[in-house]
Amino acid sequence: MSEDLFAEMTETLFEDKSILSEEYRPDVIVERDDEIDAYRSALKDVLFGRNPANVFIYGKTGVGKTAVTEHMMSALQTEVERRDAAEELHVHFRNCNDDSVYRTVRSLINSIRGDEGETFPETGLSTSHALETLYEEMEELGGTFLFILDEIDHLSDPDTLLYELPRARANGHLDAARVGVIGISNNYTFRSSLSPKVKDTLMEKELAFSPYDADELQSILTARAEKALVDGASEDSAIRLAAAKAAKDTGSARQAIDLLREGGDVAEEQGATAITDDHIEVAAARVQRGRVQDKLRDQTMHGQLILESLARIEASGDVPARSKEIQAVYERVARNWGHDPLTTLKSIQNHLADLTMLGFLERTEQNEGRAGGVHYRYELALDPEIILETRESIENQP
Ligand SMILES: Nc1ncnc2c1ncn2[C@@H]1O[C@H](COP(=O)(O)OP(=O)(O)OP(=O)(O)O)[C@@H](O)[C@H]1O
Ligand SMILES: [Mg+2]
Known part of the structure; x- marks a missing residue:
């Protein structure tokens, strides 16, 4: 059967x-004509054998930063191959998720060397050694290099890399090769975290992608x-x-x-x-x-237990609830699952404040009159069923 x-x-x-999957690269980009135009003029110098501008792209997640960048790169590559004035173009993508400068440079070296080349050591050498090696590899090939650093805000020390790379030619490290950096980020505050001298170079051309x-x-x-x-x-x-x-x-x-x-x-x-x-x-x-x-699942165990407690309180209709009432239920819930509950009301209140800030809870202020002062009452900002269901499955995980 x-x-x-x-x-x-x-x-x-x-x-x-x-x-419809994440890996798919669309062959047509729609609704981004203005951004594509601006991107095109930012990259124009490549076609004439000049130093490429550095470009910084920012915008929230899913608004086409990567898709448009990949699209631009393949169009640019096609055009470069058609033109005599343009030097050979080498495009290298790197996601900087939690990366050090050393690891980023190492991966660029390995990407240039290709699958057949010897890989650059993971440890044991200095960042400046890595940079030197990168320049050597670039010089050997010559032409224009575009380094696309996605999630650049996750780079541990962006200043060093973003200061060094764009100036490599001016500082005499490069002669046959030219380099442009394209930084991509969905963190709008990243810009202000950079040192002023880096801001000036990297932000030569800034492109914002709106939702x-x-x-x-x-x-x-x-x-x-x-x-x-x-x-x-x-x-x-x-x-x-x-x-x-x-x-x-x-x-x-x-x-x-x-x-x-x-x-x-x-x-x-x-x-x-x-x-x-x-x-x-x-x-x-x-x-x-x-x-x-x-x-x-990303919350601490006690945060989860407090949310579960509120879900249980909500089932009996007693919301919004005060921290003391929540604490009483929380202690029962915790013991029920075999966890030691936090003992102070203050620690429960801290968790409640955090969970409110994260959008799990709604808080209302209650004035208890002259003697009572101000009290907060809490209730869930989302479906209690989902909380109970997820908690069950977390606790029952092997
Ligand atoms: N203008 C567009 N035309 C066609 N497809 C698009 C367009 N914009 C985005 N997409 C598609 O939407 C999805 C998300 O786009 P993309 O990966 O480029 O977003 P992103 O801005 O790089 O997001 P993140 O910051 O999360 O990396 C991809 O599948 C991409 O192909
Ligand atoms: Mg992206």
Whole structure:
């Protein structure tokens, strides 16, 4: 019997589901014409054998910074190959997530050397040695190098690298090679954390990517759906709804695409022949659930226990609740799971303040009259069911 388990699953709404995945690179970028124009003029010098400008791209997550950058790089490469005045172009991507300058430089060296080359040692050498090696590798090849440093704000010491690289030529380290740095970040405060001399160079050209509105997301989704889904497998209104939801929440194209893919899964589960508004609604609730669960898992155990306590209080209707009442339930909940509860009211109140700041709780102020002073009352800002469910699964993990 078990070998027939999948036998009836013959229908799919997806023509090519990978087109809705994170790895997919769209061959058309829509709704970013102004940004592409500005990007184009920032990179123009490359075509004429001049030093490339340094570019800094910022904008929230999912607004096309990486997609547009990759698109620009391949278009630039194509054009460079057509022109005699342009020097050979070498583009190297690096995600700086929690990276040191040494590791970043090392990875650029390895990327230039390619798979066949000897890898640069992970430790044992100084950062300046690594930089020197990088310059040597670049000199050997010559031409124009563009280093794209994604999530540049995660670099442990951005000043050093961002000061050194753009000046390598002026400082006599490079002669045959030219270098431009493209920094990408979704942290708007990153700029002000840099030293003034770095700011001046890296920020030569700054490009801000704003969140997408519903219309823009709709055209991004429509273009994607056309390739990813079987003909007629999505209602226009469903795409509009997914776009509207993502626009209202974050303005992220990634979120909109995820919603459509999840909507497709829901539609398939229900045996439908097209994705409808209802499927998108179910998908949105699922995604929201997943997000809350992830956020909850990131909290400390006591933070979680306090949230669980509030969920239990809410089930009996006694919200908003005061910290003392929460503490009483919390002690029971903690012991129930076999944890030692925190003993002071103050520590519970600190957790409550943190959880409020993180958006888990809503706090109301209650004036108790002359003698009583001001008290806070708390209740959950989200569905208690999700909390209880997630807590169960965390506690029951092997
Ligand atoms: N203008 C666009 N046209 C087509 N697809 C787009 C566009 N903008 C974004 N996308 C798609 O949306 C998804 C997210 O975009 P991207 O990865 O470029 O965002 P990002 O700004 O780099 O986000 P993060 O800061 O999280 O890295 C990708 O699948 C990308 O292909
Ligand atoms: Mg990106």
